Amino acid sequence: MALAGSLCAQSLFDLAPDDDQNESLPLEWTAGLNFGYDDNPTPLLGNDDSSAYGQAYVGLTFLNNTPQTTLSVGAQIGVIHYFDNLDVLGADVDDTSFTTALYLNWTNRVSERLRFVSRNRLSYELEPDYSTGFQSQRQNGNYLRWSTDNAVGYRWSERLATYTGLRFSGLSYDDVDGGDRTTWTAYNDFRYQLSERTVATLTYRYSDTDGDGGVTDSTNQYILAGLEHRFSPQTSGVIRAGVQLRDVDGGESGSSPYFEASLNSRINEQFSVKAYGRYGVEDYSRSLRNLDIPGAPFAVYSDSDTLRVGFTANYQVSQSLGLNAGVNYAMLEYNDLLPGYPGASSVDEDLLNAFVGFNLKISDNLWLNGNYNFEDLASDAGRDYDRNRFSLGVSTTF
Numbered sequence: 001m002a003l004a005g006s007l008c009a010q011s012l013f014d015l016a017p018d019d020d021q022n023e024s025l026p027l028e029w030t031a032g033l034n035f036g037y038d039d040n041p042t043p044l045l046g047n048d049d050s051s052a053y054g055q056a057y058v059g060l061t062f063l064n065n066t067p068q069t070t071l072s073v074g075a076q077i078g079v080i081h082y083f084d085n086l087d088v089l090g091a092d093v094d095d096t097s098f099t100t101a102l103y104l105n106w107t108n109r110v111s112e113r114l115r116f117v118s119r120n121r122l123s124y125e126l127e128p129d130y131s132t133g134f135q136s137q138r139q140n141g142n143y144l145r146w147s148t149d150n151a152v153g154y155r156w157s158e159r160l161a162t163y164t165g166l167r168f169s170g171l172s173y174d175d176v177d178g179g180d181r182t183t184w185t186a187y188n189d190f191r192y193q194l195s196e197r198t199v200a201t202l203t204y205r206y207s208d209t210d211g212d213g214g215v216t217d218s219t220n221q222y223i224l225a226g227l228e229h230r231f232s233p234q235t236s237g238v239i240r241a242g243v244q245l246r247d248v249d250g251g252e253s254g255s256s257p258y259f260e261a262s263l264n265s266r267i268n269e270q271f272s273v274k275a276y277g278r279y280g281v282e283d284y285s286r287s288l289r290n291l292d293i294p295g296a297p298f299a300v301y302s303d304s305d306t307l308r309v310g311f312t313a314n315y316q317v318s319q320s321l322g323l324n325a326g327v328n329y330a331m332l333e334y335n336d337l338l339p340g341y342p343g344a345s346s347v348d349e350d351l352l353n354a355f356v357g358f359n360l361k362i363s364d365n366l367w368l369n370g371n372y373n374f375e376d377l378a379s380d381a382g383r384d385y386d387r388n389r390f391s392l393g394v395s396t397t398f
Contacts, residue, residue, distance in 0.1 A: 011131045012276035012308065015238040015262045025063040030076075032057050034369065034393030042086055043377070043385035051084035055391070057099075070107040076100065080126060097142055100124045113155045117165070122146045130310060130328035130353055131276065141175030151187075163189040171284060180212035181283060201226040203240060209283040216286050216300060221245040222258055235265035244280050251302030252336040256281055275311040282306045288334065290343055290381040299343030302336035320361040328353040349379040367395050 032055075039050040059076030078099045086095055101123040109115045123129075123145050132145075151165025166186050173179040187205040194200050205222040226240030244258040258280040266272040287300045312326035334347040357371035375387040 012260070012278055012310070013131050013262055013274045013312070014264065015240075015260060015276075023063075024065045025061070027060060027062045028397055030057075030059045030061070030395060030397050032369070032393055032395035034391045036371075036389060036391030036393075038082070038387070038389045040385060040387040041082055043387055049084065049086060051082040051086065053080060053082045055080045055393070059101075068109050070105075072105045073103070075102045094141075097126045098124070099126055099142070115153045117149075117151045117153065117163075119149045120147070130308075130330070141173065143174060143179075144170075144172045146170050159193045161191045161193075163187075163191065179285070179287065181209055181216070183207060183209045183283065197230045199228045201228065201240065203242075211283070211286070216283065217249040218251075218283055219247045220281070220283075224258065224260075231265075234267075235263075237261070237263045246281055246303070248302045248336075251338045253302075256303075256305065270316045271314070273311060273313045275309075277307075277309045279307045280305075282332075285332070286334070288347065288381055288383070290347075297342065299334075299341045299347075300338045301334040301347075302338060303334070305333040305335060307331040322359040323357070324359075325356045326354070344380065347380045349377065349381070349383070351378075352376045362394075365397050369393050369395055 034055040035052070036055070037050070037052050041051055041053070042049065055078060057076055057078030059074065061072075061074045063072045064070070076099075079096065080099065081096045083095075101121075103121045104118075105120070106118045107115060124142055125145060126142050147167060147169035149165060149167040151163050153161060153163045155161040164187070166184065168182075168184050170183070171179070171181045185205055185207040187203065190202040192200045192202075201224075203222065203224040203226065205220075205224075207220040207222070209216070209218050209220075211217050222242060222244050224240040224242035226238065228236070228238045230236045239259075239261040241257070241259045243255050245255050247253045260278045260280075261276065263273075263275045265274075281303045283304075286302075286304050287298045289298050308328070308330050310326065310328035312324065315323045317323060328351075330349075330351045332349045332351075334349075335345075337343055337345050353373070353375045355371060355373040357369065360368040362368055370392045371390070373387075373389040375385075375389075377383060377385050
């Protein structure tokens, strides 16, 4: 178990994925078509236009697992079209957006002691993926997100193992000035098996972020201690806590607490839940514009102290009907305004995202899908909005 987890997760729901638990799955294609209604598709600039929309997508997944190698691949391409013309402050906004996603994960178990892990993801998105912690609200436009994470794991003894790796990631916005980020992170994870079910971890990470225009560059060091525990064959939890040491170019530097945790559980054959939590200083969103002041430029802050929590639940009512629901909450505090930028010395924002949905099996490979999503942002900078989305569609696998 000391080699079961890695720090190469793609989601806050899964901080320590276990490659040994996967069984091979054949190539599977998925396609879907949805129609819906959005009462606030461009929320951040005070526009409250509503519109019906359509969405279509096609994707594939593949998983091959052998005693030595695990390879998983997934891809999806889609399009979202709003039927009404969208504009922000009199300027037209694209009514049609294309989205893509691609991931490739590879694990090679060279021996009982040595393994190599590679996790790679590329996505071009419109709606934020709250479970990854990259976004805090719906932007007016698409953004490109990518990451490649490569590590080597070695078991030094029956109880002691290490994971050492290097991760590169980036974020680029189509319509947000000053928001692009490129980050590289080196890390080492000491893992000590306390019992058959529990692994203690000691983690060090060094991260360097290059911000758009050079005004949001920073470095971070994380020193964390944690536990990974399997409560039962169906339930596992991860927790890490420690200190984040931060150095900001042209801004305030210092230290702050850091915390991350996740819980994955299959209660029974019908019901499963996942939860996550994270607190720390983020570099993804350190600049914002105060919309209460017409024409105000972006203000840049040294820190964005952020708390993220969330959970999802899935319940299979019958062989034909499945229900799902979830909540994501983010609390952001923008602190220490950089010299030379106008704006408040600090800004607080709270975002709540909640959803419910169903999947109804119509035939062997055809499903009817329905979803409702609610989003609410409260902001000291006049960026408040609420948003409701409804959709109904069909999907198929083959």
